[in-house]
Amino acid sequence: MKHTLSVLVENKPGVLMRITSLFARRGFNIDSLAVGPTERHDVSRITLRVDCETKPLEQIEKQMHKLVNVLRVSELGPGESIERELVLLKVAAPPSARAELIALGEVFNARIADLGPDAIVFELIGTPEDVDSFEELIRPHGLQELVRTGRIGLGRASRPSSQRTRQHVLA
Amino acid sequence: MNGADAILRSLEAEGVEVVFGLPGGAILPLYDAFARGTTVRHVLARHEQGAGHMAEGYARASGRVGVAIATSGPGATNLVTPIADAWMDSTPIVCITGQVRSNLIGTDAFQECDITGITIPIVKHSWLVQDVQELPHVIKAAFHVARTGRCGPVLVDVPRDVQEAELDFSYPDAVSLPGWKPPRRGHARQIAAAARAIEAAKRPILYVGGGVANAHATDELRTLAETARLPVVTTLMAKSAFPESHELHAGWPGMHGPKWSNFALNKADIIIAAGARFDDRVTGKVSAFAPGATVVHLDIDAAEISKIRHADIPVVGPLKPVLAELERELQADAGRTEAWLRQIAEWREAFPLRYRREGDMLKPQRVLEALQELTAGRDDIVWTTGVGQHQMWAMQYLLCDRPRTFISSGGLGTMGYGIPAAIGAKAARPDATVVCVDGDGCFQMTGQELATSVLEELPIIVVIVNNGHLGMVRQWQDMFFEERFSQVRLTHTLPDYAQLARAYGALGFTVGSEDELEGALAEALASGRTAVVDARVDPREHCFPMIPSGAAALDLVEFADTVEAVTA
Numbered sequence: 001m002k003h004t005l006s007v008l009v010e011n012k013p014g015v016l017m018r019i020t021s022l023f024a025r026r027g028f029n030i031d032s033l034a035v036g037p038t039e040r041h042d043v044s045r046i047t048l049r050v051d052c053e054t055k056p057l058e059q060i061e062k063q064m065h066k067l068v069n070v071l072r073v074s075e076l077g078p079g080e081s082i083e084r085e086l087v088l089l090k091v092a093a094p095p096s097a098r099a100e101l102i103a104l105g106e107v108f109n110a111r112i113a114d115l116g117p118d119a120i121v122f123e124l125i126g127t128p129e130d131v132d133s134f135e136e137l138i139r140p141h142g143l144q145e146l147v148r149t150g151r152i153g154l155g156r157a158s159r160p161s162s163q164r165t166r167q168h169v170l171a
Numbered sequence: 172m173n174g175a176d177a178i179l180r181s182l183e184a185e186g187v188e189v190v191f192g193l194p195g196g197a198i199l200p201l202y203d204a205f206a207r208g209t210t211v212r213h214v215l216a217r218h219e220q221g222a223g224h225m226a227e228g229y230a231r232a233s234g235r236v237g238v239a240i241a242t243s244g245p246g247a248t249n250l251v252t253p254i255a256d257a258w259m260d261s262t263p264i265v266c267i268t269g270q271v272r273s274n275l276i277g278t279d280a281f282q283e284c285d286i287t288g289i290t291i292p293i294v295k296h297s298w299l300v301q302d303v304q305e306l307p308h309v310i311k312a313a314f315h316v317a318r319t320g321r322c323g324p325v326l327v328d329v330p331r332d333v334q335e336a337e338l339d340f341s342y343p344d345a346v347s348l349p350g351w352k353p354p355r356r357g358h359a360r361q362i363a364a365a366a367r368a369i370e371a372a373k374r375p376i377l378y379v380g381g382g383v384a385n386a387h388a389t390d391e392l393r394t395l396a397e398t399a400r401l402p403v404v405t406t407l408m409a410k411s412a413f414p415e416s417h418e419l420h421a422g423w424p425g426m427h428g429p430k431w432s433n434f435a436l437n438k439a440d441i442i443i444a445a446g447a448r449f450d451d452r453v454t455g456k457v458s459a460f461a462p463g464a465t466v467v468h469l470d471i472d473a474a475e476i477s478k479i480r481h482a483d484i485p486v487v488g489p490l491k492p493v494l495a496e497l498e499r500e501l502q503a504d505a506g507r508t509e510a511w512l513r514q515i516a517e518w519r520e521a522f523p524l525r526y527r528r529e530g531d532m533l534k535p536q537r538v539l540e541a542l543q544e545l546t547a548g549r550d551d552i553v554w555t556t557g558v559g560q561h562q563m564w565a566m567q568y569l570l571c572d573r574p575r576t577f578i579s580s581g582g583l584g585t586m587g588y589g590i591p592a593a594i595g596a597k598a599a600r601p602d603a604t605v606v607c608v609d610g611d612g613c614f615q616m617t618g619q620e621l622a623t624s625v626l627e628e629l630p631i632i633v634v635i636v637n638n639g640h641l642g643m644v645r646q647w648q649d650m651f652f653e654e655r656f657s658q659v660r661l662t663h664t665l666p667d668y669a670q671l672a673r674a675y676g677a678l679g680f681t682v683g684s685e686d687e688l689e690g691a692l693a694e695a696l697a698s699g700r701t702a703v704v705d706a707r708v709d710p711r712e713h714c715f716p717m718i719p720s721g722a723a724a725l726d727l728v729e730f731a732d733t734v735e736a737v738t739a
Contacts, residue, residue: 021291070350
């Protein structure tokens with residue numbers, strides 16, 4: 001089962017390596033990972049997507065919690081959080097196919113980031129599922145290059161207390 | 172003052188008495204600061220691995236943080252084995268390494284190596300100090316992290332120019348580590364739940380690991396066991412954490428533990444695990460381990476809870492208050508465990524340790540029996556061991572009644588641990604007689620530290636259980652690889668260990684019979700000098716009983732069973 005973890009860390013050299021090393025050492029695969037600044041200049045947020053069962057997930061959360069630079073580990077539960085991803089896609093667009101591609105982009109609210117004589121670069125921000133769908137629809141048209149940021153997420157504003165934070169209740 | 176002086180002033184402020192190390196280019200400024208003067212004693216090792224294990228032995232014998240110092244590159248990589256060892260056994264050590272100058276980092280400079288990167292999986296935390304102003308804060312934080320929460324190793328890497336840079340020194344009073352919040356006390360409701368479950372049990376057992384010693388909680392453990400009349404098994408890491416001659420001590424569980432101890436643990440209806448981590452060497456096949464037992468798991472490390480075996484009642488917290496609170500909370504009828512204690516005593520009677528006594532050659536088990544007989548009743552003995560058959564026989568035959576008197580490499584199983592750990596233990600306990608029970612294979616990995624022992628006046632006694640082989644590997648090849656012995660023969664006679672000892676300025680004895688053995692051991696123990704007793708023993712002896720790797724703990728192989736029955 002897929003899980004999204006949101007990890008607040010001190011903004012110090014080597015933090016990302018300590019976390020990814022922990023995942024590798026304990027045999028966990030990371031599906032996607034996004035790192036960036038937060039509202040505090042000395043704190044970064046890492047959003048991790050992992051595929052594992054609940055028990056190993058608890059184990060990796062606890063192991064992460066022991067890292068000195070890790071401030072908080074939360075799981076972003078589905079329905080309790082907002083998750084977004086940005087994708088850039090370069091697709092072959094000869095004049096004959098251009099109109100259809102642009103129409104397709106409009107359905108998904110994708111922006112045209114760049115337009116060349118033979119190709120279009122689309123930019124789409126959406127839920128990772130939206131991004132998946134758009135990618136699948138574009139693919140048959142001659143997808144040339146693609147980059148995704150990996151998902152980022154936050155607990156919902158409408159239900160702030162429902163963000164499931166595993167506080168290691170035992171402690 | 173400069174950064175190097177600041178390191179020493181910081182160590183002094185931490186109350187460090189002794190450090191173990193070996194100088195080199197990138198750590199020269201720190202050694203220059205040693206030459207300018209400090210209250211910290213420096214013990215010069217012959218290899219950085221030795222320095223690291225000495226720091227571990229010091230930490231384990233004293234209950235304080237051990238310190239090892241090395242230069243960059245190969246000096247630092249030679250510390251990797253002790254760091255991994257300290258990681259697996261939760262031994263608190265601070266390793267300080269020199270690093271090439273900041274402007275050379277990343278250029279593949281001479282003796283450059285990314286030691287903070289290499290050690291990430293095996294340290295609690297590490298620092299590459301980039302600004303001399305940070306140095307006192309980093310040293311303070313390093314000691315704090317090493318000894319709080321679950322103990323373990325930390326590393327501080329200091330570029331040479333940072334050691335040379337000037338600063339106005341002041342040692343901080345507090346650490347600022349917002350992400351480091353080890354639990355301070357156990358949850359009262361969980362402790363109460365544990366107490367109710369223990370009161371309701373008919374066959375309770377305390378399964379004690381090294382965490383009890385690290386938590387300085389051996390007194391609380393004993394009070395709990397005695398008040399509630401609970402039998403106690405202690406793992407290799409916990410040997411000496413509960414008096415082994417105590418009537419409630421039920422031996423030690425696991426791969427080479429006595430059958431009666433494994434019976435006691437595996438047939439219990441409640442296991443109270445205290446600072447223990449259900450290691451595979453203890454449980455055997457996990458799905459068959461103690462199938463009828465409810466598990467109460469007391470540990471400072473939340474990540475150990477339900478990692479291997481589901482904990483029905485977890486209590487996360489420091490063991491000293493947790494064990495004391497559990498004892499206060501228990502309202503058990505003290506007589507209710509007597510039938511269970513009698514059952515364990517019957518198993519003990521029925522399944523004694525045995526070995527083959529025929530033949531001309533000295534038996535390895537006899538060496539350990541003799542050591543136990545010669546030291547029985549003495550309160551000044553500290554044991555260390557290497558790793559292998561001799562280690563398991565030491566576990567079986569030596570009885571330790573005082574905390575921190577048995578120091579061995581458990582989790583990592585580091586051959587060569589014994590001699591340097593003994594030197595570190597002697598530095599921690601100058602009053603003690605420190606005896607390293609070693610194997611001939613182990614001796615040849617770190618034997619050069621005999622020079623350190625003699626010249627630093629840290630005398631130790633090394634008893635080599637010399638079977639001329641990598642004995643435990645030989646045993647596995649014999650039992651599980653149809654006697655195809657492959658690359659395990661070292662010979663009894665090359666090197667001549669007694670002569671080698673004399674070359675290092677130590678006493679050397681060679682013995683091949685029981686009579687010679689006892690005389691030599693007695694002389695070595697009485698000498699007050701570094702001494703090596705080379706006991707040449709029968710290489711055919713296997714260490715029994717044994718739970719074959721992956722087998723259920725109750726399916727152990729005993730001495731009388733034939734090898735064919737095992738391989739089938």
